Structure formats: structure tokens, C-alpha cells
Amino acid sequence: MLKKNSQNAINLKRKPVVLMSMGAQERKGHDYQVMTVKYIKPLVEHAGCVPILAPTCFGPEDIEQYLSMVDGVYLTGAGSNIDPTLYGQANLTPEKQQDILRDQFDIPLIHAALKMGLPIFAVCRGMQEINVALGGDLHQKLYSLPGMLDHRENGDASVEEQYADVHSVRFTANSWLAKLLGQEEIMVNSLHGQGIKTLGKGVQPIGYAEDASIEAIYLPEASQFTLGVQWHPEWKAAQNPHSIKMFEAFGYACRVYAESE
Numbered sequence: 001m002l003k004k005n006s007q008n009a010i011n012l013k014r015k016p017v018v019l020m021s022m023g024a025q026e027r028k029g030h031d032y033q034v035m036t037v038k039y040i041k042p043l044v045e046h047a048g049c050v051p052i053l054a055p056t057c058f059g060p061e062d063i064e065q066y067l068s069m070v071d072g073v074y075l076t077g078a079g080s081n082i083d084p085t086l087y088g089q090a091n092l093t094p095e096k097q098q099d100i101l102r103d104q105f106d107i108p109l110i111h112a113a114l115k116m117g118l119p120i121f122a123v124c125r126g127m128q129e130i131n132v133a134l135g136g137d138l139h140q141k142l143y144s145l146p147g148m149l150d151h152r153e154n155g156d157a158s159v160e161e162q163y164a165d166v167h168s169v170r171f172t173a174n175s176w177l178a179k180l181l182g183q184e185e186i187m188v189n190s191l192h193g194q195g196i197k198t199l200g201k202g203v204q205p206i207g208y209a210e211d212a213s214i215e216a217i218y219l220p221e222a223s224q225f226t227l228g229v230q231w232h233p234e235w236k237a238a239q240n241p242h243s244i245k246m247f248e249a250f251g252y253a254c255r256v257y258a259e260s261e
């Protein structure tokens, strides 16, 4: 039996379950599928969800079965770049790692999740995947464009320094995201070399860095919660009220989906 409390929270008998796509990594001649704990932690602690980690190395065949078991999809960041042939460009960063198996899993996953009305929260590479899945493309070297900030981290710096807030993001005035966060501008960290160029079908920017690059998107025509951010709200989320609000909102959307099942 479902109950709603006075804060409009939904008390399900079970926690909502959320799919996270894993990434490929090779170590000492063995293939691994990996997920960084920093991404899982706020999903558990602030969204109140149970993660299911899906290996992406066996192809997209079982996507529908995975999605039938979950109440949301959380697409994380990763150091790898999306294969640019998927958005009609030659590879300008051949020195960078790719993860074609994750691309081949996540693109149909996004289409299927949208069709099913599953809430989607996407971070960094995940946000770029949504744009590519919907027919958009990317700047492969955002940092080489005139007038743009360098959004990459300093590879020689400590992890603390790499994930420190470095630039602002301004949200569309009166947008749902500005209302959720209670302010129209926040400071964020930045660890990406690529960024959205042409918008995919139905993709709406809702936050921009001071160099006008796209930092947050959603899909206004979708019935479910959709949010993609280019920064890393998962990093020390417990210490960041904005990150907590985003994970809580995603968790709430997943609970609503679970209740509807």
C-alpha cells in the first residue's frame, strides 16, 4: 500500500531501482566493467534509490529487460569520448580513449527509457550521450574554440583541486531548475573537453557557463523527469546543497515512476 506524507514524499514498500551503465576499462590484459563509487553514493544517500549496475559490453540486446526492472536511468560521466562517427564527424581527438560499447548500449537505452517514461539524470558524458542519441552533435575540442574557457581539469593537480568549483552556471530565469535550486546562478566544477554543439531533437538548454557553452539540458516535451548537467554534482554531493536538491528531485521522480507501476 502506498502512502504520501505531508512533504508530498511517496513511501513505497521498496526503494526505487536505478540503472547505471558501466564503462570499459582494460587492466593488465583483462577487460573490466567499472563504475566509480562517487557516482553511486549520492544516488543511494540523497536520491534514496537502489543502483543496478549494467555491463555495457554485451550489446544492447537485453536493454528492455533491464529497463523492465528499474524506475530510473542515471548516466554518469567517464573519461572516454563518444565515438564522433555517431554524430557524423571524423575523430579529432584520436589520442583520447573511447568506449564504443558504452555508446552502443546507452544510445538505444536512452531511446527506450524515454519511450517508457523512465526518469533520466545524466552527468557530463551522460549529458553528451543524450544530445547525440537525439541527433545532436558535439564540439570535440571545446577548449580550442575562440573565446571559450578551458573546461578541462588539470591532470597534474590533486583530485580535490580538479573537482573544485571553477566557473559559474546561469540557469534560464524562472526555469524549473532555477526554482529547484532556489537561485539562478551557481558555481560548479568542470572536467570535460567536449560540449554540445548542435542540439538534438527536443533538447532544451537550461543552463550556460559564462562563455555561453551549454551546461544543463532537459527535454521539455518528455513526460518524465529529464536532466543533463555538464558538471559533476556527484562529487562530494553531501557537502553541496544544489547537488542534494538535484539527486532528491531525481529520486522523487523515480519513486513516482515506481508508484505508477
Ligand SMILES: N[C@@H](CCC(=O)NCCCC(=O)O)C(=O)O
Binding pocket: 036, 076, 077, 078, 079, 080, 081, 082, 123, 124, 125, 126, 191, 192, 193, 194, 195, 232
Ligand atoms: N570525455 C568527455 C566526457 C567528460 C566526462 O564525463 N568526464 C568525467 C571525468 C571523470 C569522472 O569524473 O568520471 C569530455 O571530455 O567532454
